[in-house]
Amino acid sequence: MxxxxxxxxxxxxxxxxxxxxxxxxxxxxxxxxxxxxxxxxxxxxxxxxxxxxxWGRPQLDRRTRSFLNLAMLAALNRPNEMRIHLRGALNNGVTREEIREVVLQVAIYCGAPAALDAQKAVVEVFKEIDAEE
Known part of the structure; x- marks a missing residue:
C-alpha cells in the first residue's frame, strides 16, 4: 500500500x-x-x-449506485471511468443485459453519440472479461 x-x-x-x-x-x-x-x-x-x-451511505444499495454511475458516466461521455465502473457494476450484481438497457436508456434521453461511446466501452470491457475467464 x-x-x-x-x-x-x-x-x-x-x-x-x-x-x-x-x-x-x-x-x-x-x-x-x-x-x-x-x-x-x-x-x-x-x-x-x-x-x-x-458510497458508504445506506440509503441506496451498491447495485443501485452502479446503475446510476453507468447512466451518468455514459451521459457525460466519460468512457475511461465507464470502463472502470462497468467492472464495478458487474461486481455489484448488475447483469450484462441490464447494462445493455442502461445504454438504450441513455440513447433515448442523452443522444446517440453518448450511447455509442458507452456501448463501445461496454463491448471492450466485456471482451476483456471474457478473455480473462
Missing amino acids: SNRPEFQGELFEKGLQIRREVLGDAYVNRSVAAADDMTAPLQKLITEWCWGEV
Whole structure:
C-alpha cells in the first residue's frame, strides 16, 4: 500500500474498503501506489468523499449506485471511468443485459453519440472479461 500520511484516517479506510469491494484490489492498489505529490490529494478526496461518504451511505444499495454511475458516466461521455465502473457494476450484481438497457436508456434521453461511446466501452470491457475467464 502507501505510506503517505494523507492516506490515513477512518473515512479514508472506510472509502478504501468500499472502493476495493466494488472495483477490485488490483485497480485500487495501482491507483494508490501511483499517487505522487500531484495526484495524492485527489486520490484522498475521491477515496474519502466519493467512496467513504457517498458510497458508504445506506440509503441506496451498491447495485443501485452502479446503475446510476453507468447512466451518468455514459451521459457525460466519460468512457475511461465507464470502463472502470462497468467492472464495478458487474461486481455489484448488475447483469450484462441490464447494462445493455442502461445504454438504450441513455440513447433515448442523452443522444446517440453518448450511447455509442458507452456501448463501445461496454463491448471492450466485456471482451476483456471474457478473455480473462
